[in-house]
Amino acid sequence: MDNKRGKKGFGKIKGFSIQFIPFSEIRNLDSNERIKRILNIILGNNILILQGKLKPDEEARLIGDTMAMIGHLKNFKGIELAVISGNGDSQSLYNKFKHGLASALTGGNINAITIIGPATIVKEMKRNPKKIELLLST
Amino acid sequence: MVIKVFTNFFKRIFSNMFQNKNNIKLGFYGPPNAGKTSLANRICKDFTGEDMGSVSNVPHETRHVQFKEKVEIKYKGKTMTFKMIDTPGIATKIDYEDFLKFKLNKKDAKKRAKEATQGVVESIKWLDDMDVVVVVIDSTENPYNQVNITIIGNLVARKIPVLIVANKIDKKKADVKKIEAAFPEYDVVGISAKNGTNLEEFYESIFKLSKKV
Numbered sequence: 448m449d450n451k452r453g454k455k456g457f458g459k460i461k462g463f464s465i466q467f468i469p470f471s472e473i474r475n476l477d478s479n480e481r482i483k484r485i486l487n488i489i490l491g492n493n494i495l496i497l498q499g500k501l502k503p504d505e506e507a508r509l510i511g512d513t514m515a516m517i518g519h520l521k522n523f524k525g526i527e528l529a530v531i532s533g534n535g536d537s538q539s540l541y542n543k544f545k546h547g548l549a550s551a552l553t554g555g556n557i558n559a560i561t562i563i564g565p566a567t568i569v570k571e572m573k574r575n576p577k578k579i580e581l582l583l584s585t
Numbered sequence: 586m587v588i589k590v591f592t593n594f595f596k597r598i599f600s601n602m603f604q605n606k607n608n609i610k611l612g613f614y615g616p617p618n619a620g621k622t623s624l625a626n627r628i629c630k631d632f633t634g635e636d637m638g639s640v641s642n643v644p645h646e647t648r649h650v651q652f653k654e655k656v657e658i659k660y661k662g663k664t665m666t667f668k669m670i671d672t673p674g675i676a677t678k679i680d681y682e683d684f685l686k687f688k689l690n691k692k693d694a695k696k697r698a699k700e701a702t703q704g705v706v707e708s709i710k711w712l713d714d715m716d717v718v719v720v721v722i723d724s725t726e727n728p729y730n731q732v733n734i735t736i737i738g739n740l741v742a743r744k745i746p747v748l749i750v751a752n753k754i755d756k757k758k759a760d761v762k763k764i765e766a767a768f769p770e771y772d773v774v775g776i777s778a779k780n781g782t783n784l785e786e787f788y789e790s791i792f793k794l795s796k797k798v
Contacts, residue, residue: 510705
């Protein structure tokens with residue numbers, strides 16, 4: 448994590464970066480470590496693009512943890528979060544099974560993409576089944 | 586000895602079949618301003634004559650989990666008793682400045698934001714304690730909101746029966762079909778909590794789901 452940027456908080460945003468994390472980077476982490484890793488990236492004014500998706504309880508915990516930070520971290524207003532899954536309806540039963548098996552083995556759906564960004568940078572994430580649109584704060 | 590075992594076995598089977606389901610914990614979840622409290626109020630008013638909580642156009646009006654014990658819902662000659670649990674709206678971001686648009690002063694807006702964040706944390710904690718959950722979605726809004734997906738994902742992971750309510754069907758922009766398309770694996774009931782429209786179908790679905798508890 449870029450500690451210096453993290454400590455500066457969310458005063459005046461002069462820029463941001465986009466970080467991509469392949470699922471292999473978080474595969475062996477437990478839920479605590481995954482959340483910590485994600486928070487470190489977001490609190491450094493970065494938008495995170497994560498290959499795969501978190502477990503439902505990890506998503507809920509991420510929301511809860513970030514809510515608890517609002518008011519304690521200068522100008523932090525929460526996060527924007529969206530997940531788009533590669534498992535479309537048109538998929539064959541065999542492929543669904545294959546992907547289901549892959550998900551079970553890896554601990555997350557690697558065909559999905561999760562985008563998480565601080566609300567100070569990402570104004571809105573418009574999502575539909577096929578795309579995610581990011582509206583950034585100007 | 587054998588007769589006693591058989592007697593106990595049948596006693597257990599029959600008592601499970603005919604017992605009156607009591608105090609099923611019925612939770613109301615969803616994003617802010619979807620109409621959770623309006624629906625909870627409508628049910629409480631119908632069966633107890635009292636409201637459950639206050640409603641407002643300003644988001645995050647419900648900032649603490651609210652309860653109503655022993656609400657007896659009667660539908661088609663059957664009765665079920667529920668403990669109704671109305672939860673604060675779950676959001677991923679809360680900015681006190683958004684409340685200023687509703688003519689709140691800065692101090693009150695900050696207080697509301699602080700309480701709202703605590704409310705979200707409280708709602709999430711309560712997910713583990715529900716028997717049946719009604720996820721209330723505003724049918725005029727985009728259903729592919731991550732909050733809806735996260736709530737439903739968490740309920741499924743905990744094996745809690747879910748009913749999706751598409752509220753505000755009285756509004757022109759309402760689109761129940763879009764919600765059905767977004768969540769094809771779940772029962773979706775379109776209602777207007779404000780006008781009391783289609784509540785019969787809602788009660789029928791709740792009774793059906795509660796039998797699974």
